[in-house]
Amino acid sequence: MSRTGIEYFDEHILKDGFPDGSLILVAGEPGAGKTIFSATFIYNGAKKFGEKGIYISLAETKSEFYESMRQLEMDFEELEKEGLFKFVDLVTVSEETIEKEIELLMNEIVKFQPKRIVIDSISVFAQVLGAEKTRVFLHAMLGRFIKAYNSTALLIAEKPMGAEKIGYGVEEFVVDGVVILRYESFGEVTRRIMKIPKMRRRSVERPQYEYVITQNGIEFLAVPELKREEMEYTVEKITTGIEKLDEMLDGGIYKGANVLLVGMTGTGKTTFSLHFTIANALQGRKAVYLAFEEPVDQIIRAAKNYGMPIEEALNSNLKIFTWIPESKTPVYTFLKIREIIEEVKPEILVIDSLTALRQHMEEKELAKMIRYLNLLTKANRVTTYFTLNEETSFEVVPFTGASTMVDVIIGLKYQVKNGNIERKMAIVKARGSNHSRKIHRYEITDKGVEIYE
Missing domain, CATH: 3.40.50.300 (P-loop containing nucleotide triphosphate hydrolases)
Structure with missing residues (x-):
């Protein structure tokens, strides 16, 4: 042979x-x-x-x-x-x-x-x-x-x-x-x-x-294989980095879960993600932020504008990677992410955003890649945020290729009312959690995301 x-x-x-x-x-x-x-x-x-x-x-x-x-x-x-x-x-x-x-x-x-x-x-x-x-x-x-x-x-x-x-x-x-x-x-x-x-x-x-x-x-492309024990959920929960959101999720996110943040441009998906990565990095968890739409300096600047201690996180457990997915196949993107996971061994991962990938891939190809990422992150017990730039009604989540595979879906939306922007959010889905079923109002302030009843 x-x-x-x-x-x-x-x-x-x-x-x-x-x-x-x-x-x-x-x-x-x-x-x-x-x-x-x-x-x-x-x-x-x-x-x-x-x-x-x-x-x-x-x-x-x-x-x-x-x-x-x-x-x-x-x-x-x-x-x-x-x-x-x-x-x-x-x-x-x-x-x-x-x-x-x-x-x-x-x-x-x-x-x-x-x-x-x-x-x-x-x-x-x-x-x-x-x-x-x-x-x-x-x-x-x-x-x-x-x-x-x-x-x-x-x-x-x-x-x-x-x-x-x-x-x-x-x-x-x-x-x-x-x-x-x-x-x-x-x-x-x-x-x-x-x-x-x-x-x-x-x-x-x-x-x-x-x-x-x-x-x-x-x-x-090597499709990850999950053993039964890897598919079972752990009882351990980790923070979203936002106290009120942890409360809405009955104590946070299960370790190893996949979360989809879906909303229009300006709803704060990146801000939610920065709260998540920075808070967990400062708690001693290795965190990776993958950005397909913004350069590193812009992400750092955004975090600083919200008063988030991103420099401290970068000096400890946070790593930021950026590349433009244009003209890259789903396999290339998957292998690149797998390589990062194997080298860094993070517990926290943000992929911002699926929209950037979607612009250069067929829907079925992107759905397949997300499925492989889902298997890969669960096999490695990596708690993952995916962001998707699209309008949601809280009742119907677009792009079912992603929504059917994730464990948690957080819908974000806004409307202009009396000349002011009013933002609302809801936890559409959270497997295994007694999560809030209410629609909550929230704002993007100089301290980041503030959620209200």
Whole structure:
């Protein structure tokens, strides 16, 4: 077995990785991540399993390859010095010299005896050598070697953008497995999908898997799994940071619960969230505030305007992260949040706001991401606030994709009356709590949120 070293791929997609002695076709459009996936297979083979690898490139030079991989924290130069890796540069090979180069190449392979081989790309190889001679090379020469030495070879193939056909007659070669990396566009963003239509001696459970390319290389969406004990509510409650709201919630929020703050612009959702994060940070709980609409300095300034001790919180347990979700897929956003949770290990989390995510995602994609976040935060016992910028009537909560999954819903609204803004709030839902059923009036003052009967 040839594990890729990509944990989710080896554990959930192909159990134990690729079968030994296999020719695997890795096909996809330019930019889909074929080179990164194949290079990771070689790198992890050497680094994690001590297996030799050889990378045969007709696409980029050795220096270009080493530099681009170094940016993904894969140091192939180090592996080469350790005798675990060889790079073969065939970028400048011509039709006149290709057959001689193949002979030298096979001599090098037999001498080096790698367990892992990548040809990047077989499409260019077939262009130069021709389909028939490429077939002979793959089966009579390379194929014979990998069967004899129980090695695994990945053959990268270029697939024209949007085309179903792989191209250059490569699909006609008899390979043991096919991995297809492709783009799917929805809204403003492009999603990366892996499909495995063929893999001998392996069963693939799902028709496709979503992945992203980060500074860590290829990362797949791993859906969190909750054990029964993690799904049960704890009796411990924590503060909202607003005394009157704690009273309305019968003592605060259950630890690990998900809260949805929904209301129009100007109803104070961010202010409620700042009360929550700062108060808990000062009580010794690690807190994370994720902002998708405002920069860090603006959040700090808002807290100071309400007299909240945000500097003290930042110097103790509060961390603020901001990024713009535009052109980012739900998977990228989920993985980024998961990374923050794994690194910081917060007890408190604010995601402000779902509206910013919603503007760049399809509703069903956002609902799926919220479900995964719900599972992730509960598995890690993280009490979470989500904010949603939308009008609510207290009877009907918009965007049921979020409202059906959270434990607490707090509706916020305002109206202009006699030239004054009158704000009202209600706890629409609070699982397991004897919460207030009244509509309460509240104001945003220089001390933050003030709630009245």
